[in-house]
Amino acid sequence: MKSTNVILRQDVPNLGDAGDLVSVKAGFARNYLLPRGLAFEATEGNIRRLEEEKKRGEERAKRDFLEARRQSAALEAVSLTFNARAGEESKLFGSITTADIAEKLNAEAGLGFQVDRRQIELDEPIKSLGVFNVPVKLHADVRPEIKVWVIKEE
Numbered sequence: 001m002k003s004t005n006v007i008l009r010q011d012v013p014n015l016g017d018a019g020d021l022v023s024v025k026a027g028f029a030r031n032y033l034l035p036r037g038l039a040f041e042a043t044e045g046n047i048r049r050l051e052e053e054k055k056r057g058e059e060r061a062k063r064d065f066l067e068a069r070r071q072s073a074a075l076e077a078v079s080l081t082f083n084a085r086a087g088e089e090s091k092l093f094g095s096i097t098t099a100d101i102a103e104k105l106n107a108e109a110g111l112g113f114q115v116d117r118r119q120i121e122l123d124e125p126i127k128s129l130g131v132f133n134v135p136v137k138l139h140a141d142v143r144p145e146i147k148v149w150v151i152k153e154e
Contacts (some may be wrong), residue, residue, distance in 0.1 A: 001035060002025070002026040003024060003025055003026060004023070004024065004025075004026045004029050004030075004041070005021060005023050005024075005041075005042035006021075006022060006024060006029050006033055006034070006039035006040065006041060006127065007019070007020070007022075007040055007041075007042050007047070007050055008020050008022060008033075008038065008039045008100055009037060009038055009039055009040060010040075010099065012033070012038055014067070014123040018027050019053075019054065021042055021047070021050075022039075023071075027045060029041075036093060038053075038108070043154055058085060059138050064139060065102075065139055065142070068138040068139035068141075068142040069139075069142055070085050071111070071113055071135075071138050071142075071144075072138055072142050072144040074111050074112070075111070075115075075136055075138075075144040075146055076144045076145065076146070078105065078111075078146045078147070079104060079146070079147040079148075080101065080108070080146065080147070080148050081149040081150075081151060082096050082100070082148065082149065082150045082151070083151055083152075083153040083154075084096065084129070084150055084151070084153055085094075085152075085153050086129050086152045086153070089128075089129050090129040090130070090152075091127060091128055092126070092127050092129070092150070094129060095125035095126060095127045096125060096126040096127075096148070096150060097117075097122070097125045098118075098120040098122050098125075099117045101117070101122070101134060101146075101148060102115055102116060102117040102119075103117075103121050104119055106148070113118070115136060117136065119136050119137050120134060120135075120136055120137075121134070121135040121136065121137055121143070122134055123135065126148065126150055128150070129150050129151065129152055130149075130150055131147060131148070131149050132147070132148045132150070133146075133148075134144040134146050134147075134148050
């Protein structure tokens with residue numbers, strides 16, 4: 001039973017994650033992993049390339065995190081006001097959605113960067129008058145909150 005080392009290109013259940021160096025039986029590598037593009041041989045050159053890619057990925061992740069922190073500081077100072085028609089008991093006719101918040105945020109806040117509606121973490125649309133703290137996901141570890149005021153339209 002000969003085994004060979006391969007580097008996984010993508011996650012393989014019960015074997016490992018993308019970028020892992022794993023030892024598998026030679027036949028499994030030759031007949032399954034390599035032909036399907038799930039892995040490539042663990043030669044010195046490929047191992048070196050993998051290490052360089054990991055290093056670049058870590059640098060990119062650090063740069064993205066620092067950029068998200070910078071954007072977070074700008075977002076925490078933001079306060080948006082929505083004028084909405086409301087009925088009895090402060091219930092809105094309609095609702096304020098993530099798309100509405102993103103549109104107003106990008107149009108009025110002058111942040112210098114765009115916020116996508118999918119970054120705004122709102123469990124359900126706002127359906128009443130009041131002040132709401134709405135988290136915005138900029139990065140896995142960076143979630144600033146913006147204040148959203150919903151006031152009655154006169």
